[in-house]
Amino acid sequence: xxxxxxxxxxxxxLLILKPIPALxxxxxxxxxxxxxxxxxxxxxxxxxxxxxALKEKIESKVETSHSPYSELEEDEIExxxxxxxxKRETRKKMMKAGLIPNFQAYWDQGLRFKxxxxxxxxxxxxxxxxxxxxxxxxxxxxSTIGDQVDGTEFRRARLYMEGSxxxxxxxxxxxxxxxxxxxxxDVFMELKKIPLLGNFRVGHMxxxxxxxxxxxxxxxxxxxxxxxxxxxxxRNTGFTAYNHALKKGISWSAGIFRNADAFGDSQGVSxxxxxxxxxxxxxxxxxxxxxxxxxxxxxxxxxxxNAFENRVRYSSRPEMxxxxxxxxxxxxxxxxANLFNPELAIVHGPFSFQAExxxxxxxxxxxxDKDLHFSGFYAYGSYYxxxxxxxxxxxxxxxxxxxxxxxxxxxxxxxxxxxxxxxRYSELDLSDESIEGGRLKDIxxxxxxxxxxxxxxxxxxxxxxxxxSIGNVRLNDDSADMLAMRFYIDF
Numbered sequence: 001x002x003x004x005x006x007x008x009x010x011x012x013x014l015l016i017l018k019p020i021p022a023l024x025x026x027x028x029x030x031x032x033x034x035x036x037x038x039x040x041x042x043x044x045x046x047x048x049x050x051x052x053a054l055k056e057k058i059e060s061k062v063e064t065s066h067s068p069y070s071e072l073e074e075d076e077i078e079x080x081x082x083x084x085x086x087k088r089e090t091r092k093k094m095m096k097a098g099l100i101p102n103f104q105a106y107w108d109q110g111l112r113f114k115x116x117x118x119x120x121x122x123x124x125x126x127x128x129x130x131x132x133x134x135x136x137x138x139x140x141x142x143s144t145i146g147d148q149v150d151g152t153e154f155r156r157a158r159l160y161m162e163g164s165x166x167x168x169x170x171x172x173x174x175x176x177x178x179x180x181x182x183x184x185x186d187v188f189m190e191l192k193k194i195p196l197l198g199n200f201r202v203g204h205m206x207x208x209x210x211x212x213x214x215x216x217x218x219x220x221x222x223x224x225x226x227x228x229x230x231x232x233x234x235r236n237t238g239f240t241a242y243n244h245a246l247k248k249g250i251s252w253s254a255g256i257f258r259n260a261d262a263f264g265d266s267q268g269v270s271x272x273x274x275x276x277x278x279x280x281x282x283x284x285x286x287x288x289x290x291x292x293x294x295x296x297x298x299x300x301x302x303x304x305x306n307a308f309e310n311r312v313r314y315s316s317r318p319e320m321x322x323x324x325x326x327x328x329x330x331x332x333x334x335x336x337a338n339l340f341n342p343e344l345a346i347v348h349g350p351f352s353f354q355a356e357x358x359x360x361x362x363x364x365x366x367x368x369d370k371d372l373h374f375s376g377f378y379a380y381g382s383y384y385x386x387x388x389x390x391x392x393x394x395x396x397x398x399x400x401x402x403x404x405x406x407x408x409x410x411x412x413x414x415x416x417x418x419x420x421x422x423x424r425y426s427e428l429d430l431s432d433e434s435i436e437g438g439r440l441k442d443i444x445x446x447x448x449x450x451x452x453x454x455x456x457x458x459x460x461x462x463x464x465x466x467x468x469s470i471g472n473v474r475l476n477d478d479s480a481d482m483l484a485m486r487f488y489i490d491f
Contacts, residue, residue: 019260027313045328050339061431080082091255104116104247109123109491110123110490111123112145113163120166122162124158125159127488127490128157128489129154130152130155131153132485133152133484133485136145136322137479140475140478141475145326145470149481153178154178157176161173162175168193170191171189175297183203186206187203187204187435188203189267197261198242198244201237205235205238207255207257207277207303209353209399210229210343211399212354212356214281214397218488219402221420222380222444223320223458226476228341228428230327231360236259237265238255238258241428242254249286250282250285251287252280254279255279259275259308277491280301281302283299283360285392288299294348296346297343299344300340300344302339303379305336313329313429314437316441318462320460323482326438326468327438327440328438332372333364334372336363337361337363340358340361343355348387349389354380355491356378358376358488360373362374373432374429376426376427379425383422386404388403402420404453417449419450422452423446424442424446427441436468439466442465456487461482461484463479464481465478
């Protein structure tokens with residue numbers, strides 16, 4: 001009998017005690033909600049005190065002046081309240097309660113997003129560059145190279161997304177729609193802040209070579225890069241490591257690449273030879289003062305280009321993309337090309353100077369012909385009439401976005417933007433031994449009007465002189481005059 005009583009009491013105790021854990025969990029959740037509510041009530045009380053204090057200040061001003069407070073004072077009051085609301089601790093409490101999202105959207109020369117802890121960042125943007133051109137060339141150029149026709153084109157029309165994940169993973173995807181067909185520009189992923197190494201990137205990107213090539217087209221002084229760009233490798237698919245040292249006084253980058261098509265895929269078939277390349281660049285800033293308003297940049301690039309399908313070819317337009325190609329080597333039987341490129345840039349307040357020289361050594365081993373040597377260079381100076389200076393990114397060894405002292409606005413006394421004058425001389429020599437690719441010389445004068453950091457209008461005048469034999473016609477410093485205009489916007 002006693003055993004039955006004990007068993008009965010045991011079962012009753014189980015029935016009584018069974019819901020206790022659930023009740024405890026529910027009570028814990030309620031306690032958490034009460035704590036969050038209390039925090040929010042404290043925040044609201046603090047905000048109410050600020051609002052009341054500001055109201056008293058306004059009323060005292062109204063009583064003193066017998067006139068309504070100004071819009072300026074109202075804006076200042078709203079700014080104080082907004083600043084308080086956006087304080088980090090306040091935002092954390094409001095996000096924890098689900099009152100505001102854990103992602104910020106803001107403008108910083110483009111549309112940006114980031115999480116509160118900055119583990120996730122995203123940029124969305126693009127660029128539009130619309131060109132117009134007018135020509136006047138000698139008759140021999142018309143009869144050999146072709147009639148240069150006035151016209152217009154969208155030089156670039158790009159959209160991109162880039163960002164970072166958990167701070168140490170980066171990515172970018174950008175398409176260019178100029179010409180009517182989409183194609184890859186930068187499409188890559190990367191590991192950031194690797195100990196000793198720095199950063200490692202894989203995908204479709206620029207090979208690290210030449211200052212002008214590493215500068216974005218958004219920030220170039222002229223509409224087109226110098227004539228030596230005929231040798232410079234552009235974007236291919238591969239691997240790149242890059243970093244900086246000595247407080248950003250030195251930057252380096254190096255990579256291995258495979259020749260790729262418009263969508264980053266390797267070209268050729270399984271039996272195709274060549275197509276691989278190695279490119280590297282080293283830069284230094286021995287002088288840097290006044291937050292980059294005064295600096296000297298020096299660098300050297302090298303690239304080994306394994307000849308794709310055992311041939312190389314170099315050609316170039318004058319420094320205007322609407323023009324035809326004035327010089328061209330045609331296909332050259334070769335095994336490889338070695339490219340060397342020293343670079344120099346000086347910024348001293350509103351004045352800047354920049355120059356590069358590219359030397360190409362074409363290896364024709366296995367051929368009865370001698371190796372070939374081509375070269376090209378440019379040098380230019382620029383000056384900001386409105387006092388700005390070229391911006392420089394030390395960690396990349398490249399120039400960046402120009403920001404006018406005052407953005408352009410309609411009306412007298414308002415900002416006029418930034419105005420830059422520039423002049424450049426370029427040469428390209430594609431003739432050596434039996435190869436008669438021709439010699440091209442360009443003199444370019446330009447003016448840039450930066451309405452704001454994202455909008456620019458550029459006017460370039462180019463005088464191109466060509467020395468080349470085409471058929472039975474010898475072009476001996478025959479010339480073409482070109483006037484070009486570009487309208488830029490990026491975001």
